Amino acid sequence: MTELQPARGTHDLIGEDQRRHHHVAETARRIAASYGFDEWITPIFEDTRVFSRTLGETSDVVMKEMYTFEDRGGDSVTLRPEGTAGVCRALVTNGLTQSLPQKVFYAGPMFRYERPQKGRYRQFHQIGIELIGPSEPLADAEAIACGWDILKALGVADDTVLEINTLGDKESHAAYRDALIAYFAAHQDKLSKDSLTRLERNPMRILDSKDEGDRSIVAGAPTIEPYLTEAAATFYAQVQAYLTGFGVPFRKNPRIVRGLDYYGHTAFEFVTSKLGAQGTVMAGGRYDGLVAEMGGPRTPAVGWAAGIERLGMLMDAAPPPPAPVVVVPIGEAAEAAALGVLQALRAAGIRAEMAYRGNLRRRMERANKIGARATVILGDDDIAAGVAQVKDLRTGTQDAVAFAEIAARLA
RNA sequence: GCGGGCGUAGCUCAAUCGGUAGAGCGCCAGGUUGUGGUCUUGGAUGUAGUGGGUUCGAAACCCAUCGCUCGCCCCA
Numbered sequence: 001m002t003e004l005q006p007a008r009g010t011h012d013l014i015g016e017d018q019r020r021h022h023h024v025a026e027t028a029r030r031i032a033a034s035y036g037f038d039e040w041i042t043p044i045f046e047d048t049r050v051f052s053r054t055l056g057e058t059s060d061v062v063m064k065e066m067y068t069f070e071d072r073g074g075d076s077v078t079l080r081p082e083g084t085a086g087v088c089r090a091l092v093t094n095g096l097t098q099s100l101p102q103k104v105f106y107a108g109p110m111f112r113y114e115r116p117q118k119g120r121y122r123q124f125h126q127i128g129i130e131l132i133g134p135s136e137p138l139a140d141a142e143a144i145a146c147g148w149d150i151l152k153a154l155g156v157a158d159d160t161v162l163e164i165n166t167l168g169d170k171e172s173h174a175a176y177r178d179a180l181i182a183y184f185a186a187h188q189d190k191l192s193k194d195s196l197t198r199l200e201r202n203p204m205r206i207l208d209s210k211d212e213g214d215r216s217i218v219a220g221a222p223t224i225e226p227y228l229t230e231a232a233a234t235f236y237a238q239v240q241a242y243l244t245g246f247g248v249p250f251r252k253n254p255r256i257v258r259g260l261d262y263y264g265h266t267a268f269e270f271v272t273s274k275l276g277a278q279g280t281v282m283a284g285g286r287y288d289g290l291v292a293e294m295g296g297p298r299t300p301a302v303g304w305a306a307g308i309e310r311l312g313m314l315m316d317a318a319p320p321p322p323a324p325v326v327v328v329p330i331g332e333a334a335e336a337a338a339l340g341v342l343q344a345l346r347a348a349g350i351r352a353e354m355a356y357r358g359n360l361r362r363r364m365e366r367a368n369k370i371g372a373r374a375t376v377i378l379g380d381d382d383i384a385a386g387v388a389q390v391k392d393l394r395t396g397t398q399d400a401v402a403f404a405e406i407a408a409r410l411a
Numbered sequence: 412g413c414g415g416g417c418g419u420a421g422c423u424c425a426a427u428c429g430g431u432a433g434a435g436c437g438c439c440a441g442g443u444u445g446u447g448g449u450c451u452u453g454g455a456u457g458u459a460g461u462g463g464g465u466u467c468g469a470a471a472c473c474c475a476u477c478g479c480u481c482g483c484c485c486c487a
Binding site: 393 | 412429444447477
């Protein structure tokens, strides 16, 4: 490969791509702020243990998907594969476990070493929120409502459905897990090869197998509800009641699972059918066990994360940048006067550009091409008279405006 | 990590059976050196992803490699 290319799974965000990206992040930031979330900016790389600790031993495979390397001092660091672990680490290292609740919003790049697919990259970007402290089911519903509002504001809510499930508390979860293993073990002969290995290392994952044959077996598998303790069942019912109270439509999906131990109770995903196999657009749940694994006191928390690229692909179009005003001097003498006009426009908050080169016709063409809404044409006669020709490129009308009034005229 | 499809101009894409590469758009310049959009005339651009092989001859066939894409695995 002689020509330089972006590294595999990375991409440049330019033009429309950048605008979509920015619009997703800004919209999320604004709406999260209205819910009382403050933005945290945590490091893009962390001590590898920040992630390995939370991922536990399920994950000799998972470790292979992280960007982990030794720095020059011999310490193992990892480019963050997700946002929650870093936020929990920051909560602990900043002593904020004494100041709960903390309502955190974040946005930024994440890194996973995997095979790129539609909406799935090695460097990608996520937005997310974490509501740390409350153990009440109202917090779960509020986090979800915030996510729903963001999807609505982005115009993607119509193509998206919220699916919720409960993972129960420890007791419920253990009982359900045993029941599932017993069920699938009884159907071992009909399970796919992949699911047989799942049965060994991560039986819950059989529930979202994509294999045709597995699906019919999964269809008959037990759901968690009969195994819920009374407390867990009540919690789940309350989450649903609050969601209804917030006006968030949802569908129960007993097949939603989470791989790691620190998850419990609520698990949810916003799903679209418009992105092929990568249909989950926002996912989250309650993780009361994570802060403790980070070395802090046991602290309840709930949150979600969403891929900016995926949301950007679902959006109709990003709002276009404001149309500029172009200042067009005719001749060298006029250029000096044009600089003053240009800066006056900018000072008034108007997006203004200078037409650098070519004859008048060329400069007008240029202005038109970049989508200018108006041009301010400055000739020697005009300058002598203290005016400029302000031409509206949409209507084609043009008239002389005194220097001092140009900015107000174009505001 | 595994499997399918694809890779030709800045972009979107053509080219019969293997005979030495084209269109549209865009770009640049002129028609019009004080007025854009429409019109019109002309112009530039390709290491055919890369490397190897078969052949008198390869964009086309074969192998490898890189990248993109769709799916699987995984999904914190």
